[in-house]
Amino acid sequence: MKSREPVPASRWYSTAFRVRYQETDQMGVVYHANYLSWFESGRTEMFRGLGFAYRSLEDMGVMLPVTAADLQFKSPARYDDLIAVYARLSVFSPLRVVYEYEIRRLADLTGSGAGYSSGPGATSVPADTPLAGELLVSGSTSHVWLNKDWKPVRLDRALPELYNAITGALREEGGT
Template identity: 30%
Template sequence: MIISEKKIEVRYAETDQMGVVHHSNYIVWMELGRTQLIKDLGFSYAEMEKSGILAPVLDVQVSYKKPLTYGENAIIKTWIDSYDGFKVIYGYSILNENGEQSVTGFTSHVCVRKEDFRPIRLKKMFPDWHEAYEKAKKKQQPEGD
């Protein structure tokens, strides 16, 4: 499994009245992590979109563990949790600079044609991406382990 890392500094504008990162920013950071993972695999969301394909979010799941505050650094770890050739689920762990987990989460996506939002199979339109995702995804543990 390939795990991508993206480090960001928490900005003041991302915090709320309590001085902690507002919960909505973690979803934005997940996007940064996802984009970094795709870049690390040698691809580009922007190039995919230029070819008329989008990858909308179908579902988001976020669990908040420990707040981050202004001036801290966040490390976004991103991986492909599952991929079946059609739908991809990205996993995320956002850590503080001490390695303590602040957030865990998942987003699920499918690729669609821009003009009609009809789903496409990545394997057919982007065989290189498909192969890279197959190699990068989380290895499933056999039952009983």
């Protein structure tokens, strides 16, 4: 995998939940900053779906802070909506990671449709499968690999076993 090469059409990982009242504002819609928290939930569960826990990264001495965030709002989410957060990698390199997201309202309350999971963890959805639900927000976050001293590190040199495991998981799931 080349250093700045995008990940070809990797599969989506989704996690679903209901919008809580505390996440809405006076206008009755989800407050815009909450979508960033939902992005975090999506990427955390996606990483877990690849077989890793974010917490284990810190235990291994690396961190992956957000360096940029981009959101496009299409339609608001409201209290008690059933929401799916879809996340996937669009760039993975020894130096940085870029996640892509879609937040969708699920109309089917029975739980059917691509990528719906009512329990903890992420459901994997093939890249070429249409995603369930109405698109509400799309976006991305960029991250860099840092050590505990907040210095940039190359993951392939700092933790080659982790780098190889992630690239291997991406290959298995068809993302590289």
